[in-house]
Amino acid sequence: MRLSAYFLPTLKDTPTEAQILSHRLMLRAGMIRQTSAGIYAWLPLGHRVLRKIEQIVRSEQDAAGAVELLMPTVQSAELWRASGRYEDYGKEMLRIRDRHDREMLYGPTAEEVITDIVKGTLKSYRDLPRTLYNIQWKFRDEIRPRFGVMRGREFLMKDAYSFDLDFAGAKRAYQKMFLAYLRTFARMGIRAIPMKADSGPIGGDMSHEFIILADTGESAVFCDRRWVEWDVLASAPAYDQDLEPFFADATGIYAATEEKHNPDTCPLPAEQLVTARGIEVGHIFYFGTKYSKPLGAVVAGPDGNPVTLEMGSYGIGVSRLVAAVIEASHDDAGIIWPESVAPFKVGLINLKSGDAACDKVCADLYDVLRTAQVEVLYDDREERPGVKFADMDLIGLPWQLVVGPRGLKAGTVELKNRATGERLELSQDSALERLTS
């Protein structure tokens, strides 16, 4: 993409409404624009990151055997009356009336809808187990939205729902998602720690929050130092293996949110305890027959008798993750994207647009990179070098390929690693080789 033809409204000043770092950086990097309190438009750069994160979530859900579908944002109040949550959910639910004065709502979650879909379709124990998921916009009318997309009212969420015949099956489904979550977050370059959690208004009794450590996190968390050092992907089993030992190991390492942590009964010696702040990026629940029972979701069991489905639900805050990754990865100059979620892999900087030699070399590099399927943002604007460097650092692409008259005289281009700051003077070919290998 040529920057001169892109839409990247970066800001030099920090808009006053933004308080936390990720919000400021997202606004300054031209990723989002607020349209109402807690509601945001995703500008091209932010949209690319959102899609990258969504795709990682999707591919790991698929790998774990979950099946994707897409449910509506607007739901009928009728279903929620049946589960008893229409009243329980209170003012956090955005209620709408259609032209016939029917009561509708903008879905804050989808347990009712999915259960209703499934109940006429999963008929026999032979149809189980099943885990279905969708990635869809949700709306919760928070009393006070804040922190940008970290705590918006409208947010993109992956929500999965498991259906099993019995507790043993439900537990296995739960463990699969537990593993899928650890893998998903690790693939985004962040470390999410599963912590025992309250089940909240959604209900249930087996529940973990996945929390990433960041200085600007919303709540205090406490965990065993081992969590910070553990390479999850190295020790993780495959999804079709027995997950019980891994699950037992992982849940055996201490980790607790502020509400669950008691300094007096904490089993860890002080030097082993990490005290930090955390951001919740995922939450998994087992809740048994809470929705299947009132909504009548039953299948025929092996003996022919009806069995009420055992369910769990599993959420990941996709849009929140964009901000969470930034909270976990930035410096004074701006964002530092992990390569897996970066909007582009390479920023190609032409230090002297209009200079024949610079233009030619940049055009060549740009073509080669694109042909090699490397995502590249080419800053071909007629701006001063300082502006280009500052913008590129701000938007945080993992690699900067800098082409200027000084280097070309010596036959080199400069390759800068955004994360480490390391700069290498290389020939065009060896720079390309590093970026395309």
Add this chain to the structure above:
RNA sequence: CGGGGGGUAGCUCAGCCUGGUAGAGCAUGGCGUUUGGGACGCCAGGGCCGCAAGUUCGAAUCUUGUCCCCCCGACCA
């Protein structure tokens, strides 16, 4: 929802107390000088001072109402 702060140019803000021709910096357009880490000079464009009513000869400024935004608290993927 309780408590606090705020809406003036695209962005950051001054002006309001004490009513009298609407300002600065940055950004934008033009010209010139610059050109490896957010350049400099000159010129130009850009505003229903959130909206409505009131007080007044006269309102960005005072009064009332209303909408919106931000912060603190309870609530949360």
